[in-house]
Amino acid sequence: GDSVTQMEGPVTLSEEAFLTINCTYTATGYPSLFWYVQYPGEGLQLLLKATKADDKGSNKGFEATYRKETTSFHLEKGSVQVSDSAVYFCALMKKSGANNLFFGTGTRLTVIP
Amino acid sequence: DSGVTQTPKHLITATGQRVTLRCSPRSGDLSVYWYQQSLDQGLQFLIQYYNGEERAKGNILERFSAQQFPDLHSELNLSSLELGDSALYFCASSVDQGHYEQYFGPGTRLTVT
Numbered sequence: 546g547d548s549v550t551q552m553e554g555p556v557t558l559s560e561e562a563f564l565t566i567n568c569t570y571t572a573t574g575y576p577s578l579f580w581y582v583q584y585p586g587e588g589l590q591l592l593l594k595a596t597k598a599d600d601k602g603s604n605k606g607f608e609a610t611y612r613k614e615t616t617s618f619h620l621e622k623g624s625v626q627v628s629d630s631a632v633y634f635c636a637l638m639k640k641s642g643a644n645n646l647f648f649g650t651g652t653r654l655t656v657i658p
Numbered sequence: 659d660s661g662v663t664q665t666p667k668h669l670i671t672a673t674g675q676r677v678t679l680r681c682s683p684r685s686g687d688l689s690v691y692w693y694q695q696s697l698d699q700g701l702q703f704l705i706q707y708y709n710g711e712e713r714a715k716g717n718i719l720e721r722f723s724a725q726q727f728p729d730l731h732s733e734l735n736l737s738s739l740e741l742g743d744s745a746l747y748f749c750a751s752s753v754d755q756g757h758y759e760q761y762f763g764p765g766t767r768l769t770v771t
Binding site for chain 2 (some may be wrong): 581588591594601638643644648650
């Protein structure tokens with residue numbers, strides 16, 4: 546079945562460090578891929594997305610590239626800030642049939658000053 | 659602020675009881691999704707409604723049901739509650755029933771004692 550496997554957390558980084566959170570997926574066809582972020586006490590916010598192979602999604606300094614050959618969509622940021630502390634979820638949505646989101650388990654990021 | 663509202667924010671109830679969670683989608687959005695976030699199951703899709711009709715079902719228990727009203731707000735009914743039903747319940751909305759971005763509400767935290 547369709548699924549998303551995400552890097553286990555928690556991840557703790559110092560401010561200005563480089564961030565990578567790994568995400569791989571299993572799906573029939575070519576789904577759309579998403580990263581959502583959940584700040585403490587809040588709902589999920591869409592961070593970025595990519596709808597086809599080799600697309601790069603980017604927002605607020607975060608980037609992720611849709612890699613069909615490795616079925617991956619790793620999240621990266623060159624220099625994290627304390628305000629980036631949150632839980633990050635990788636997700637997929639199939640392009641046909643039911644269009645619900647399949648989520649990974651989430652990765653908690655803590656950035657320390 | 660995503661424009662999706664959910665009430666109540668918190669709910670504490672006893673085993674065997676029944677509760678109703680409410681969601682108002684973004685203005686103009688016709689599709690509503692319900693997701694459950696729990697420690698053991700992660701974030702999983704429960705059910706989708708589009709313009710008043712059920713469109714897709716995920717891992718929703720038979721004790722749970724939902725509906726979408728003519729004004730497009732939706733309610734998720736949980737009955738015969740068990741301790742394991744304690745979770746964050748999110749509602750999301752999208753403009754249509756196809757492959758569109760989903761906007762999440764802040765969630766309702768349900769605690770069953």
